Amino acid sequence: MDVFEEYLAKIDDADHQERVVEILNWVHETFPDLSTRVAWNQPMFTDHGTFIIGFSVAKKHMSIAPEGLAMEQFNKDFEQNNYSFGKKMFRIQFDQEVNYDLLKKIIEFNIEDKKDCTSFWRK
Numbered sequence: 387m388d389v390f391e392e393y394l395a396k397i398d399d400a401d402h403q404e405r406v407v408e409i410l411n412w413v414h415e416t417f418p419d420l421s422t423r424v425a426w427n428q429p430m431f432t433d434h435g436t437f438i439i440g441f442s443v444a445k446k447h448m449s450i451a452p453e454g455l456a457m458e459q460f461n462k463d464f465e466q467n468n469y470s471f472g473k474k475m476f477r478i479q480f481d482q483e484v485n486y487d488l489l490k491k492i493i494e495f496n497i498e499d500k501k502d503c504t505s506f507w508r509k
Contacts, residue, residue, distance in 0.1 A: 389422045390429045397443055402480055406443060409484060413439070417493055431493075436503045438496045444477075451475035452492045453508055459495055463488050 390410055397403040410429055414422065420431040420438060428451070430440035440451040447470075454474050457464075464471040467485050469478055478484055500508065 389424060393424050393427070393429055399480075402443060402448075405480060406441070406448060409448070409489075410441065412486060413489070413493065416490060417497075420493075420497075432506075433497055433500065434503075435506065436500045437506050438500070439493055447477040447479045449475045449477050450489070450492075452496055455499065455508060456492050456496055460488065460492055463491075 394403055394407060397406060406429075413420070413431055417431065417438075420433055423430055423432060426440075428440040428442045431438045437453065442449045442451070451474055452460075457471060457474060457476065461471065463485075464476045467488065468482065469476045471477065
């Protein structure tokens with residue numbers, strides 16, 4: 387997780403930084419076989435060189451990007467959790483609860499769906 391230190395140090399709000407650390411640690415502990423890296427100024431997790439999920443921080447929320455296919459798969463879950471979302475990412479406000487069960491399902495979906503993927507992004 388040291389790879390994320392420089393990124394995390396740039397988060398000015400200590401509470402927001404703590405929340406991001408909590409979520410990134412949860413992903414790392416839940417999916418220890420995923421690799422970590424920072425690319426496009428985002429902490430991300432990869433599997434065999436292919437993108438699984440990425441995170442970014444804004445003033446009032448954290449954006450979580452699992453790619454478009456996963457977004458389509460789970461869009462009803464985003465609505466049920468009152469997470470705003472677009473085609474390739476969803477947002478969790480810093481004052482909202484994190485649905486870790488949903489996050490786990492999304493990551494598991496991407497790992498399984500991309501197990502034979504040979505490129506970084508889906509084609």
